[in-house]
Amino acid sequence: DTAVSQTPKYLVTQMGNDKSIKCEQNLGHDTMYWYKQDSKKFLKIMFSYNNKELIINETVPNRFSPKSPDKAHLNLHINSLELGDSAVYFCASSHSHSTGTEAFFGQGTRLTVV
Amino acid sequence: AQSVTQPDIHITVSEGASLELRCNYSYGATPYLFWYVQSPGQGLQLLLKYFSGDTLVQGIKGFEAEFKRSQSSFNLRKPSVHWSDAAEYFCAVAFGSGNTGKLIFGQGTTLQVKP
Known part of the structure; x- marks a missing residue:
């Protein structure tokens, strides 16, 4: 069982689109995060x-x-995607x-983002 | 300002050789200190952490780290590196009493292992 799972693993999209990344944890934790890892x-x-x-x-x-519908889920929605949004996004x-x-x-x- | 520095961007060692990855922080008090490893295409896995007490901490996969208050350092070591240790290593710290769970990461050190 994966403790913290994100979907999708890869996402390729055009500039201007709106996309969402989903995250779920089955650890019973109270706190969830989104981190961004840039090209460096x-x-x-x-x-x-x-x-x-x-809280942050x-x-x-x-x-x-x-958006956090419950404490086991934290989703990230991004509107009007820009080239600079290209990165790896980690949920924790x-x-x-x-x-x-x-x-x-x-x-x-x-x-x-292309 | 609070910061974390990993001076070595890239390190190459031979398999079986010893390893030391450096981490320095800037903060007035002792922070909470962590080392994470990121294998290619993977998430971050905690290797070890230091909060207080014995300044030499043992972690998983044969890693250890030593906290030195006088040097504001928390260097990661391994006596004998294996090819599977090739990965990205991140030092991270948590500061202060804000109680946000926030981690501040260093720039990372890429470890390459030569056969």
């Missing part, structure tokens, strides 16, 4: 949700909208949002 492999947090409530929004363009979860809590990562979704 630099990882940076985008969003964090705790029990369906947004790291100055991400409002074309990106996370942790037991809580306390400082220093261990995060468990999904396998990533490689988004390519």
Whole structure:
């Protein structure tokens, strides 16, 4: 059983399209995250949700909208995709949002905007 | 500003040789420290973590790391590298009392293993 699973694994789309990435965790964790890994492999947090409530929004363009229907799911919807959105997006979860809590990562979704 | 630095972008070692990957952080107090590994096309897997106590921590896959407060460092080591260790290694830290679960990552070090 995959602890943190993301779909799709690969996504190729044209500029201007709207797309969603889904994430589910079966660890019973309260907190979920989206991280973005750019072409230089630099990882940076985008969003964090705790029990369906947004607790981090790291100055991400409002074309990106996370949605957490329940604490086991955190989806990422991206409107009007741009070339610069091409990256690998990682979902993660942790037991809580306390400082220093261990995060468990999904396998990533490689988004390519053409 | 709080930051994490991995000075070595790329390291190549021979199989069986020892390995040390460097990580330095900038913060006024002791942060929570982690090392993650990313194999090609895979997600990140936690190798080990340090919160407090013994400054030498053991992790999975034969890795260990040593926290040195005086040097603001948390270097990862392995006595004998295997070809399967070739991957991207990330040092990460969590700072402060904000209780957001946020991790700040270093730039990563790509490890290549020569046969």
